[in-house]
Amino acid sequence: MYKDDLLAGKKVLVTGGGTGLGRSMAEHFRRLGAAVVICGRRQDVLAQTCEEVNARDDAPEMTWKGCDIRDAQAVHDMVEAIWSDGPLDVLVNNAAGNFISRSHELSSRAVDAVLGIVLHGTSYVTLACGKRWLAGEHAGNVLSIVTSYAWTGSAYVLPSAMAKAGVLAMTRSLAVEWGPHGIRLNAIAPGPFPTKGAWERLVPRPELAERFEQKNPLRRAGRHEELTNLACYLISDQSGYVNGEVVTIDGGEWLQGAGQFNFLSEMTDGDWEAIKPKKK
Numbered sequence: 001m002y003k004d005d006l007l008a009g010k011k012v013l014v015t016g017g018g019t020g021l022g023r024s025m026a027e028h029f030r031r032l033g034a035a036v037v038i039c040g041r042r043q044d045v046l047a048q049t050c051e052e053v054n055a056r057d058d059a060p061e062m063t064w065k066g067c068d069i070r071d072a073q074a075v076h077d078m079v080e081a082i083w084s085d086g087p088l089d090v091l092v093n094n095a096a097g098n099f100i101s102r103s104h105e106l107s108s109r110a111v112d113a114v115l116g117i118v119l120h121g122t123s124y125v126t127l128a129c130g131k132r133w134l135a136g137e138h139a140g141n142v143l144s145i146v147t148s149y150a151w152t153g154s155a156y157v158l159p160s161a162m163a164k165a166g167v168l169a170m171t172r173s174l175a176v177e178w179g180p181h182g183i184r185l186n187a188i189a190p191g192p193f194p195t196k197g198a199w200e201r202l203v204p205r206p207e208l209a210e211r212f213e214q215k216n217p218l219r220r221a222g223r224h225e226e227l228t229n230l231a232c233y234l235i236s237d238q239s240g241y242v243n244g245e246v247v248t249i250d251g252g253e254w255l256q257g258a259g260q261f262n263f264l265s266e267m268t269d270g271d272w273e274a275i276k277p278k279k280k
């Protein structure tokens, strides 16, 4: 779909790039010539992803940094290390945490677990990069992965909905504040794209995965390549006049019926009990 060198010469950080959609995006950026760095908490996962991907061909080497983005000092150290051999060009805020739960049963730690990753962590990484771009008068590009319920809200994923709404507000705020300095910020709002991380936590019964497909106007889930193509465009210079935008890629799901998880009102008390985390 794109010229092989669309992203040549760009240094890209994908948070949470060791798994799922982050990994798919990182692989596609690399195939188009980008020098990609992925980060996450599980270093074994990151190392294995890089090993598998780098063995495939001679595209630029993908590298990794272990980093828990909830920790502002760890973010500072990671960003310093990335800048040590030249500035970053693109940040993709993809790392997230989420689970389904009845909201009245959420503990304060459960709320913090999701807000800490999605809202605080994303802002730490974005501000750490933005400060360096501004100080170095270097153009920057931030792409954040949100969801359609960032603006519709959704039952049963309250902390995620609150946090993703915050990330969208950050995107629109900084697009205006940093635009004059050549820094663009955009977002992608995916509908359901099967990944191990999302499905383990959000689809407790197999038939609910089918519901995602049945209730979608296109009667299917998204394919990773469809999302990664969009991401490549948004981080490339070809989208140079797109700023502060959120692009939905959900087959028309949210227009059909807002609130991605509202249909879980069908779950019984027994269903909710069965998926509660076991106390450690």
Ligand SMILES: CCC/C=C/C(=O)SCCNC(=O)CCNC(=O)[C@H](O)C(C)(C)COP(=O)([O-])OP(=O)([O-])OC[C@H]1O[C@@H](n2cnc3c(N)ncnc32)[C@H](O)[C@@H]1OP(=O)([O-])[O-]
Binding pocket: 096, 097, 098, 099, 100, 101, 106, 107, 108, 109, 110, 111, 113, 114, 147, 160, 191, 192, 193, 197, 198, 201, 202, 260, 275, 276, 277
């Ligand atoms: C498809 C649609 C959109 C998709 C969007 C996505 O983001 S997909 C991306 C999907 N990918 C990911 O999410 C990947 C990353 N996700 C993760 O690492 C974990 O799922 C995490 C978000 C819980 C954070 O882990 P952590 O190690 O920081 O946390 P911890 O284990 O120590 O628990 C802290 C507190 O949370 C509580 N709690 C936990 N689960 C549940 C639950 N089901 N119910 C209720 N509560 C729950 C737990 O009991 C504890 O509270 P307590 O008992 O002490 O008061």
Ligand SMILES: NC(=O)C1=CN([C@@H]2O[C@H](COP(=O)(O)OP(=O)(O)OC[C@H]3O[C@@H](n4cnc5c(N)ncnc54)[C@H](OP(=O)(O)O)[C@@H]3O)[C@@H](O)[C@H]2O)C=CC1
Binding pocket: 015, 016, 017, 018, 019, 020, 021, 022, 039, 040, 041, 042, 043, 045, 067, 068, 069, 070, 093, 094, 095, 096, 097, 098, 117, 121, 145, 146, 147, 189, 190, 191, 192, 193, 194, 195, 196, 197, 198
């Ligand atoms: N799949 C879907 O249908 C949808 C996904 N999304 C969004 O897409 C993105 C990717 O999700 P998906 O690929 O499905 O899920 P994954 O669980 O595969 O991806 C989440 C990634 O984030 C990393 N991560 C989590 N917490 C932290 C942390 N504190 N510091 C650093 N990294 C962290 C995880 O690695 P580790 O645990 O090793 O830290 C993991 O690699 C997320 O933003 C999600 O909200 C939005 C709508 C729909």
